[in-house]
Amino acid sequence: MSMELSPRLMAIATWFTGEESMADIGTDHGYLPVALIEKKIIAKAFACDINKKPLEKARKFIKDNGLNNCIETRLGSGLSVLQPGEAEVIVMAGMGGILITELLEAEVLIAGAAKKLIIQPMNNQPVVRRYLETHGFKIIHEDLAQESNRIYEIIVAAPGTMSINDVLDYQLGYQAIQTRHPLLKAHINRKIYLEEKICDSTRGKTSLIAKKQFKESKTYILRLNEVKKCL
Ligand SMILES: C[S@@+](CC[C@H](N)C(=O)[O-])C[C@H]1O[C@@H](n2cnc3c(N)ncnc32)[C@H](O)[C@@H]1O
Numbered sequence: 001m002s003m004e005l006s007p008r009l010m011a012i013a014t015w016f017t018g019e020e021s022m023a024d025i026g027t028d029h030g031y032l033p034v035a036l037i038e039k040k041i042i043a044k045a046f047a048c049d050i051n052k053k054p055l056e057k058a059r060k061f062i063k064d065n066g067l068n069n070c071i072e073t074r075l076g077s078g079l080s081v082l083q084p085g086e087a088e089v090i091v092m093a094g095m096g097g098i099l100i101t102e103l104l105e106a107e108v109l110i111a112g113a114a115k116k117l118i119i120q121p122m123n124n125q126p127v128v129r130r131y132l133e134t135h136g137f138k139i140i141h142e143d144l145a146q147e148s149n150r151i152y153e154i155i156v157a158a159p160g161t162m163s164i165n166d167v168l169d170y171q172l173g174y175q176a177i178q179t180r181h182p183l184l185k186a187h188i189n190r191k192i193y194l195e196e197k198i199c200d201s202t203r204g205k206t207s208l209i210a211k212k213q214f215k216e217s218k219t220y221i222l223r224l225n226e227v228k229k230c231l
Contacts, residue, residue: 012120013032014143015116016042019088020088021045022042023090025078025079025090025091026049026050026095027055030057033071042089044072046072046074047059050075055075077103078104079107088114089116091117093118093120097127117157120153122152125155129164138161141156143156146186168223172188172227
């Protein structure tokens with residue numbers, strides 16, 4: 001039963017570069033490990049989830065595709081279901097950014113033993129980049145994927161060091177301005193839209209927090225517009 005991945009999962013799949021094994025943390029349906037094995041991108045996968053129902057779904061999907069011998073399912077939280085080095089690539093996709101950093105922090109040895117982390121946070125992406133920078137990882141690629149009107153940020157990291165000096169590198173993606181992804185303009189427009197909503201909700205408010213937020217959002221919008229002009 002061959003399957004096509006969504007643009008978001010397809011973008012994640014493109015960042016495998018000859019590794020043997022992967023773990024999909026929060027696998028849900030199990031689409032990614034099944035496609036990676038089917039396409040012979042990797043030889044061994046671990047489909048992992050904290051919840052029984054999604055893992056059952058993944059198990060059925062794996063079995064229906066006749067891939068029981070290549071994909072192991074594991075029930076439990078985050079990286080705790082893995083041994084250090086067991087998965088060369090660890091994928092954490094479709095979860096919140098804060099949860100992702102908490103799961104990395106809970107199992108630093110396992111995270112640090114992977115060759116590559118492919119992370120696709122649904123929110124709080126700047127927090128994830130900051131966590132990686134301050135916890136022994138370097139971002140080696142950034143990617144964007146679009147599904148209907150939503151743009152997803154994909155962060156590929158490896159053990160190492162890096163230093164981020166511009167706030168936009170946290171916000172838009174590490175070196176996103178230099179690499180000029182084809183979706184960067186749309187990505188910036190979306191960020192401007194979201195910041196304008198924050199401005200609307202804080203405009204004219206008297207609390208110090210609201211005033212500070214309004215000013216920060218205004219400044220951020222100005223910078224984003226400047227970047228857009230140069231693209
Ligand atoms: C929205 S789905 C994402 C599915 C898939 N990774 C994707 O990107 O399409 C999130 C999944 O993460 C699982 N999850 C939530 N917290 C988790 C944790 N602490 N450890 C492992 N899985 C978790 C949920 O049960 C759910 O199946």
